[in-house]
Amino acid sequence: MTRDHNTAVEKSQAWLKENTKRYAFKKLEREVVITGACVECGSCVAGCPVDALTGEYVDTKYVPSLTGKCIACGTCYAMCPRTSIMQDDIIGEFTSVWKVRSLGDHKRQDGGAVTTILGHLLDKNEIEAAVVAGQSDKLPWMPVATRVTTKDELLNSGGTVYTHAQVIQEMHNCFKENLSSIGVVGTACNIDAIQRMQTHPGSYLNIDSKTDVFKVSLFCMESFDYNGLIGFLKGEGIDIGKVDRFAITKGNFIVTIGEEEKSWPVKDLDAIASSSCSYCTDLTGMNSDLSCGNIGSDDGWTTVLVRSKKGDKALKAVIKEGLVEAEEIDEKALQAVINTARSKKNKRFKLKPPH
Ligand code: SF4
Ligand code: SF4
Ligand code: SF4
Structure with missing residues (x-):
């Protein structure tokens, strides 16, 4: 039985368009390639419907990169084994x-x-x-x-x-x-x-x-580690005993003391996580x-x-x-x-x- 690969790819593209937010390769590169999470499988390169990607060895490591025109179809991001794309997975x-x-x-x-x-x-x-x-x-x-x-x-x-x-x-x-x-x-x-x-x-x-x-x-x-949190607050001139409320909102760690509110990006507290x-x-x-x-x-x-x-x-x-x-x-x-x-x-x- 012969199969028609192009028709299957068209259906795949239509499904991604209908059902997902389609991310371009740059996001995949930022989240997976640059961070070292890439497993060098080559799926993104071979699966790109417009051949916009090339996989090349840099020393002994296979690195996918954008060498053509990306049409932001979302295929590479969606099919990469290292991304989280389906709502249920997330x-x-x-x-x-x-x-x-x-x-x-x-x-x-x-x-x-x-x-x-x-x-x-x-x-x-x-x-x-x-x-x-x-x-x-x-x-x-x-x-x-x-x-x-x-x-x-x-x-x-x-x-x-x-x-x-x-x-x-x-x-x-x-x-x-x-x-x-x-x-x-x-x-x-x-x-x-x-x-x-x-x-x-x-x-x-x-x-x-x-x-x-x-x-x-x-x-x-x-x-956070409790002593680490006390130390972090002390470094910022805050006595934990005076804090009325802690919250993490929109990537910020927020401390409320009376009417006053102080906040830091959560990543500033990574060392005490x-x-x-x-x-x-x-x-x-x-x-x-x-x-x-x-x-x-x-x-x-x-x-x-x-x-x-x-x-x-x-x-x-x-x-x-x-x-x-x-x-x-x-x-x-x-x-x-x-x-x-x-x-x-x-x-x-x-x-x-x-x-
Ligand atoms: S699909 Fe993901 S894991 Fe596979 S080569 Fe591309 S970026 Fe790396
Ligand atoms: S065209 Fe699609 S598969 Fe190719 S790089 Fe862009 S988003 Fe990825
Ligand atoms: S980040 Fe995860 S492991 Fe840490 S306290 Fe929250 S749910 Fe638990």
Whole structure:
């Protein structure tokens, strides 16, 4: 049977045009070739429909480069094994995405969606406890995995903390005490730990069908070493004990003290980032029931990705009860989440100089 390669390529071009943002070779060069992530497979060179690329050896390394006229068809970027192009690979599967803000006593600068939803689940006895990263009584902004069983305890559990907390350890403690249904708020890495236990055939969370975890992930670019954070702030003349709020927004690390706000590009804090975060490629927490964060929504709102029936039910319940305002977000807002998630994935390519 003969095949018609040109027709297949035309169909491929049409599909990319219809379904993806088509990136030109320059982006591939910047993200993959220059960073040293290129595996020298030659796919981009051979797959370019207008033969605009050439692969040449520089010493013993094969390097693709632009030698003709690029028509920005997107093929090379889309087919490179090192890029993240499909939405599901970048932010995972979801059924709907919203911007949400609390209307009740959970009003917070970040929209308060997580607190309102979990508080409602506690109120309705749909979960027996929630485990969140709270703050130590002794050391300011030192995270402590905190178990709460009422809405008020949840509300008083503190603001966003950017250092690791052992929320999964505390979740285990809940199950050891024979609790059945727990809500957990954590970063993608925390949620992955739960997912491992829920899917591993040898894990009690998988074996015991009476256990249930409602998983809420918080968007996370990176977390910091606690002492490193104190040192960084000290160097900037800031006492961590005086800080009212930390936030990471639009690539900036923001510290609020009273009415004053100071910010730095997040990359300025790379030296104090947890080494574990260098290996992390998931911004949103793809294995959660709900993924929440402030990227994509205006100040005062939370972006919420709904990933499961449980997540959908919990969000719809607080909307129905009038506890939150919620609107499905538009394509532009979703794209902001995707772009940030992609840049987090690409960070791993900057670990080593190319050779
Ligand atoms: S497709 Fe990607 S990995 Fe393969 S040669 Fe081109 S840039 Fe390198
Ligand atoms: S024409 Fe298409 S495949 Fe060729 S270099 Fe440009 S974007 Fe890449
Ligand atoms: S960047 Fe990844 S590993 Fe680091 S705290 Fe966030 S989710 Fe966890």
